[in-house]
Amino acid sequence: MDKIRLKNFRDAMKTAAASLVDSPFREITLVHHNDTDGITSGAILRQSLMRAGFATENIPIERVHPAFLPAIHTPERRLILYADLGGQAADVISRHIPDGSRVMILDHHLPAEGSFPRLLQVNPEQFGIDGDRECAAAAVACCFALALSGEYEDLAALAVLGAVGDHQMAEGRCDGLNGFLLKMAVRNGDLIPGCADAANPYLFPRFQNRNLQEADQFLSALAVNGYYRRGADLALDACLKGPDDRALAFSVELAGIQRERFGRELTRIHRTGLGRDGEIVWTDVEDRFYPLGLKAIGLFCEEIIRDGAADGDHYVVGFQRFPGENPYLGRFSGRETKVSFRVTPGLKCSIERGERPDLMRLVPQAVHQVGGFAEACHRFAAGCTIPEERKTDLIRLLSDIATECSSAGLTAS
Ligand SMILES: [Mn+2]
Incomplete structure (x- = not known):
């Protein structure tokens, strides 16, 4: 990835971050996907914005459903940031923004055609950076955090975990912005290389030394499987503080529920076809x-x-x-x-x-x-x-x- 594209992307991110800091509001809602890339994005944004003096609220969702939008875009929510989703729904989102509210979309999926003046989008695809391969949503979120302050390098490890969740790490290697953040995380000791598994060579000390793939599976068990019991809240906390006993017990419980539900349904299929x-x-x-x-x-x-x-x-x-x-x-x-x-x-x-x-x-x-x-x-x-x-x-x-x-x-x- 050449330096010009990267610089343009980072400049756009600086402008976006400054527009939030310059706004008169200090409460921000983070709407993001509930998969590993979305959860790590939500955690990176929560942590960096809290450090910058904002009160944050996370709303993890399975997808942008039109019926959700009136419930998300209430007049009290003056600042809303979408991450890992929203780019393809920019049109319908922009029609729900009340006057006096600001909405920003930090997505890496190919954005919808057209311009939507009521909201601000920063997407790697707009800068010739491949959002499928070089830049997961968590990398976008991490660039936003680094635009708030260059001191937030500790968030890069979560960005790499997001890339793993979206299958953007192959044979232990990452390209583009993902690769840049991987180097940063290793340099700072937040990810440890040298694990025997060549496909998964990095250990994440904060996740009790799980490798990145295991950390991804752990977050999925909480936030995807456990979504309707608010397991995404535990997943967000685990990203920032490491898994606690409650999260560990919850992931085991949810794996059990999945086994039981799938088993019962298979038995039914064996019986009735x-x-x-x-x-x-x-x-x-x-x-x-x-x-x-x-x-x-x-x-x-x-x-x-x-x-x-x-x-x-x-x-x-x-x-x-x-x-x-x-x-x-x-x-x-x-x-x-x-x-x-x-x-x-x-x-x-x-x-x-x-x-x-x-x-x-x-x-x-x-x-x-x-x-x-x-x-x-x-x-x-x-x-x-x-x-x-x-x-x-x-x-x-x-x-x-x-x-x-x-x-x-x-x-x-
Ligand atoms: Mn993603």
């Missing part, structure tokens, strides 16, 4: 995974595949009901379902040979037609949200589109 429509197999756990976060259904689809319950060449679809209450934002009306998509190993081979359509070809089209929206869509894994009453329609559409693709003679695209 999966739903089937052409190449689609599906299951609906309704609210039986509560209090596990909404990532659980994707993990469970993978479990179904490992277990062999979806043998053969199939698209595997799982539904998990969206809880009507968010632990940080209260109750919401409207009934929605999270949907996760995976493929069996046999189908994956057919897709790779260009014989069957991948999920990017199948999912967005079908989801759009039932009035839902795709959250993340990759070739072999995808997730979305749809209205509760459209589940059957979605399965029907997926099956029809898959069939059309075969009769139309699928060409690799």
Whole structure:
């Protein structure tokens, strides 16, 4: 990464940090993702802004849901900072900002097209820095912290942990801004190199000498699995002070809950079978995974595949009901379902040979037609949200589109 791009990014961050410090307000709300990159971002921002004299409030969320925005953007919240999400929702966010409030988005996902004058965005992608590889959200947050004060180098270790959570460290190496912060953390003794595992060579003394991957798994157990019991609060504290007994016990308890819920659901599937429509197999756990976060259904689809319950060449679809209450934002009306998509190993081979359509070809089209929206869509894994009453329609559409693709003679695209 060349020096010019880095300098432009850091200059923009200086301007952004100065605009907060110069504002008359000293209370700030931090809205961020609940995965490891989001949690470390939230922790870095909390710590640096507290040192700079702000009172902070963290609101970890699973995603930007339009229904959350009125609950987030109340007139009392004059300063709101989004981290690790928000860039792609800048349009809808900007429509909820009350007069006299300031909103800043520090994201690393490719931002939405267009300009949104009611808010300020600082995103590495705007400066030619690759947000998928060179700069996790935690690195963005850490640059913001270093713009507040060059003395906050101790936060760099958390930035590297965020990069690991987002799979931006490969074979123990980081590129770009992630790599810059990794060097900083090692130089300051906040990460210790030399662990025997070549893929995970750094130990994090604050996390009781876990390596970075173990620290990532620990944060996920708290903040992702334990989201609906406010486990994200424990994860944020663990980032800043190290895991305490309560956090350790909670992570063990949540792992137990996941085992129990998944086991019970698999038993049910062995008894009654999966739903089937052409190449689609599906299951609906309704609210039986509560209090596990909404990532659980994707993990469970993978479990179904490992277990062999979806043998053969199939698209595997799982539904998990969206809880009507968010632990940080209260109750919401409207009934929605999270949907996760995976493929069996046999189908994956057919897709790779260009014989069957991948999920990017199948999912967005079908989801759009039932009035839902795709959250993340990759070739072999995808997730979305749809209205509760459209589940059957979605399965029907997926099956029809898959069939059309075969009769139309699928060409690799
Ligand atoms: Mn991220």
